[in-house]
Amino acid sequence: MSVSVLSPTRFLGSISGLLQVASLLALVLLLLKAAQLYLLRQWLLKALREFPSPPSHWLFGHNQEFQTDQELQQLQKWVEKFPCACPRWLWGSRVTVIIYDPDYMKVVLARTDPKDHGSYRFLSPWIGYGLLLLNGQTWFQHRKMLTPAFHSDILKTYVGLMADSVQVMLDKWEELISQDSHLEIFEHISLMTLDTIMKCAFSQQSSIQMDRKSQSQSYIQAIRDVKSLFYSRVRNFFYQNDIIYWLTPDGLRSKRACQIAHQHTDQVIKLRKAHLQDEEDLEEVRRKRKLDFLDILLFARMKNESSLTDKDMRAEVDTFMFGGHDTTASGISWTLYALATHPEHQQRCRKEIQSLLGDGASITWDHLDQMPYTTMCIKEALRLYPPVPTVGRELSKPITFPDGRSLPRGVHVSLSFYALHHNPKVWPNPEVFDPSRFAPGSDSHSHAFLPFSGGSRNCIGKHFAMKELKVAVALTLLRFELAADPLQAPIPVPKIVLDSKNGIHLKLRKLL
């Protein structure tokens, strides 16, 4: 009997041979990738030659100049130096052309370029492919399906719910300032706007604001984490690859934060499904009342009116839960800060609201169109502090701007609403809070003021948001006098929405 045995030396020899081949292959792949990135960089440098920008490092781009807290101030300097647009290198071959001219905005927003996949894809583990991230035909179908949820007949019924949420927050403030008149408002306002969207879009009955340590507070904390981590990921060359990123401590934190956010939205969907168990229930609902956002999704899902899967539905709920509360929280917080730092305008708004509402016991839909000065102040605050400072697109075909400069297909552009709103060529003395810019009859470029973006991908919730802003500002000014805290001036930082690095601290005095 003969037994064939591989000798240990031959075995080790073949392993080391395999390792050598594998290392050689890896090296070749690495060199090919490096060559590809090099060629891409050369192509981009050529494509962008008509658009000057400050010198950048070949690997770290302009990251040195854009230190985290000073990002917006740095951008401001570029706006003053480079007209209309300027390329910003993030790293190696990753560049985005920042646009801040109204004519440029108009040309881009009239097109249907997809969202910039390079950065928006990092949002997908959290909000999935809902309306914000979708493109093409599927986006169009979802937008068409969800638009009725924002019809004015439906928004009308929300004003009372918005006012209830604001009053709960103001009651809390009253209690808190009996001990200390200083208050960090952003966090309270985030919880209030989450409460509002839960009641309006998802028909949640009870107020989440009174619940200390509630799931909603964990949700807000998770959103805060996920937004910071998103920003550090976009800027970090080593975090671009999914496999590498999910193994890093930041990746693990991001995963955990997404799980918490999903637990919250899953709970909302589960509760509603439990209420509407079968189609007869749904038909009954359809007969009795206007459908809210979640009803529309459930109907489409249950009646197979669309190809909406459970995953699509969750993505829309995650998208609206976030889009519907964080942006408005930013808008309301910065508006109150702007009024706190400009007492003369604050007082004028208060007088207008007092003469309209008296004690404010009830605020209705019709009131909201009768506060012109307050509306001017809100718009001026949205100009100075746009809640969504920037959005991104990837050019699907070449583009030529009105001054004759052009960009080829494939280039990424950032429409910086912050830079547009702070562009001195568009808004003289841009840092001055001057509500008269929005006085009736004052004429400005159609694309000079874009807090809600423009074109077909504009904000679906803009009317909802403006109503909520008016309700919150009006009721707050009736109850409190606001002053800024000079020792804790907020530092605006772009974290998907315009946030403040150190919160927004105000001094509140209860009015009689």
Ligand code: HEM
């Ligand atoms: C002050 C408050 C708000 C501001 C400043 C704001 C701003 C914006 C901006 C600039 C965009 C364009 C994003 C892009 O192109 O990437 C957008 C899109 C969107 N917003 Fe808002 N938003 C606000 C409130 C809301 C509310 C209350 C909701 C929902 C209830 C909402 C839901 C959405 C959705 C779903 C999209 C994606 C629309 C699409 O692509 O078809 N937003 N918003």
